[in-house]
Amino acid sequence: MTQGEPVGTDAAVGTTFPDAVRAQAGAALAAVDAELERRYPGDPGTRQPVHTVYVPGDVFGADTVRSWGDAALALLDQHAPDADAFGAVLGLEGGLAAAVHERVRAKLLREPVEDLRIDFEDGYGNRPDAEEDAAAARAAALVAAACDDGDPSRVPPYLGIRLKCMEAAVRDRGIRTLDVFLTGLMAAGGLPGGLVLTLPKVTYPEQVATMARLCEQFELARGLPPGRIGFEIQIETSQSILGPDGRATVARMIDAAGGRATGLHYGTFDYSACCGVSPAHQSPDHPAADHAKAVMQVAAAGTGVRLSDGSTNVLPVGGRAQVHDAWRLHHALVRRSLARAYHQGWDMHPGHLPTRYAAVYAFYREGYAAAAARLAAYARQDAGAVLDEPATAKALSGYLLRGLDCGALDDAEVVSATGLSRARLEGYAAPRRGALTAAAPARDGAP
Known part of the structure; x- marks a missing residue:
C-alpha cells in the first residue's frame, strides 16, 4: 500500500491510517470517555433560583x-x-x-x-x-x-x-x-x-x-x-x-x-x-x-x-x-x-x-436584545459583526432562559426576537456532550 492510497470505507479521498488505528485510539480512550460523561455531564438544564x-x-x-x-x-x-x-x-x-x-x-x-x-x-x-x-x-x-x-x-x-x-x-x-x-x-x-x-x-x-x-x-x-x-x-x-x-x-x-x-x-x-x-x-x-x-x-x-x-x-x-x-x-x-x-x-x-x-x-x-440578535443570527447561520461558536450559543440561550425563568423576560418577546421556541433555546443551552460542535436540533419540531 502506498502513502495516500484510499484505506477503509472512504474511497473519495486519500488516507493513511487503517481502521485498526482509529479502533485502537477509541479503545485507549474509552475509559476517559466514560469518565468525562460521569464527571462533566454539563448543566442539568433545569431552573436555577436567583x-x-x-x-x-x-x-x-x-x-x-x-x-x-x-x-x-x-x-x-x-x-x-x-x-x-x-x-x-x-x-x-x-x-x-x-x-x-x-x-x-x-x-x-x-x-x-x-x-x-x-x-x-x-x-x-x-x-x-x-x-x-x-x-x-x-x-x-x-x-x-x-x-x-x-x-x-x-x-x-x-x-x-x-x-x-x-x-x-x-x-x-x-x-x-x-x-x-x-x-x-x-x-x-x-x-x-x-x-x-x-x-x-x-x-x-x-x-x-x-x-x-x-x-x-x-x-x-x-x-x-x-x-x-x-x-x-x-x-x-x-x-x-x-x-x-x-x-x-x-x-x-x-x-x-x-x-x-x-x-x-x-x-x-x-x-x-x-x-x-x-x-x-x-x-x-x-x-x-x-x-x-x-x-x-x-x-x-x-x-x-x-x-x-x-x-x-x-x-x-x-x-x-x-x-x-x-x-x-x-x-x-x-x-x-x-x-x-x-x-x-x-x-x-x-x-x-x-x-x-x-x-x-x-x-x-x-442585555436580552443583543443576546437574542446574536443567537438568532447563529441559528440562521448568518455571518454578522460577531462570529459566535456553539459554546457561545449555549451561553446566549442559557442567559435568555434564566431571564425567562425568573420573570425578567416574557416568552413572547424572546420568541419574537430570536425566532426560536423555548424548546429550541433549551436545546442550545444544554446539549449533550459532543453536541457543541453542531447546532442543537429543535426538540419540538418548532423553529
Whole structure:
C-alpha cells in the first residue's frame, strides 16, 4: 500500500491510517470517555433560583413566604413608591426603570421567594433534642402542606432545610434532624419535587461522602429511586478551598458526593472569619471571597453543580437614607455577582427582595436584545459583526432562559426576537456532550 492510497470505507479521498488505528485510539480512550460523561455531564438544564432565603427553624411558618413578600412591598411603597423614585435610588433610567419597577412589584405579589431554606444550623443554634425534634417534624408538616397547596405566592419552587454540619460536636444532631425531616415528608405523602438540602461548614471530602451515604441509606430504606436525594455543599472554611496537601478540596468534595451534589454555596461570613478578615470588611466582594469563588467556579465547571454567592449583612432598615444606602449596596453586589456568573445568592431580610429582583431584572433586560440578535443570527447561520461558536450559543440561550425563568423576560418577546421556541433555546443551552460542535436540533419540531 502506498502513502495516500484510499484505506477503509472512504474511497473519495486519500488516507493513511487503517481502521485498526482509529479502533485502537477509541479503545485507549474509552475509559476517559466514560469518565468525562460521569464527571462533566454539563448543566442539568433545569431552573436555577436567583436566590435562597434563610429562615430559622423555629421562625418558619405557613405564612413566611407571603409575609416576606408583603414586608418587601411595604418597604418599597414607603421608600420608593414609583418607578422614578426606585430608579433614582438604583441608577436605572427611563423605560428600564419602569419595566423593572413593574416586574419587581408583580414578582413580590406572585412569587416573592424562589428558594427557601429552613435553618437548623447557625440561624437556629443548639437546642434541647426534644425541641429540635419537634421543630424538624413541624417543618416537614408545613413543607408538605405548602406543596399540596401549590400557591407560588405562599410556597417557593424550591425549599428544604439546612442541617447541622458533620463535625463531631453536632454530627448526631444534624443526622437526626435530617432523618426526622425526611421521614416526616414521607409520612405526609413523599418528597416534594423542589426539595433542597444544605450541608454546611464542610472541611473534608469524607464529610460529603458521609452525607451521600445517608441519602443513599434513606432511599434504600424508603424504596426511593437511587439518586433521588441531592444536596448543596456550603463553602465556609478555608479547608474547603485548599487542603493540607495543596489541592483544591472543593473539587474532591464534588467527586465525593457521587453525583448528589447540586450546588456550591459560598458562606460570606464564616469563610471571611476563617481567613482572618475583620468584621468591617467581610463582604462578598472582598478579595478573599473572590479567590474562593473563583476556585469554586473552576471546580464546578461542566459538572452540573451550580454556584451561589453569599449575602450581605447590611439590612435596609431605619430611615429612608439608611434604607436607600443598603439598597444601593445590595443592588451593586448582586449585579457584580451576575457579571461573574454567580446567578444565585443569599437574601437575609425581606428588604433585600426588591433589590435582588431589580438587579436581576435589569441585568437581563439590558442585555436580552443583543443576546437574542446574536443567537438568532447563529441559528440562521448568518455571518454578522460577531462570529459566535456553539459554546457561545449555549451561553446566549442559557442567559435568555434564566431571564425567562425568573420573570425578567416574557416568552413572547424572546420568541419574537430570536425566532426560536423555548424548546429550541433549551436545546442550545444544554446539549449533550459532543453536541457543541453542531447546532442543537429543535426538540419540538418548532423553529
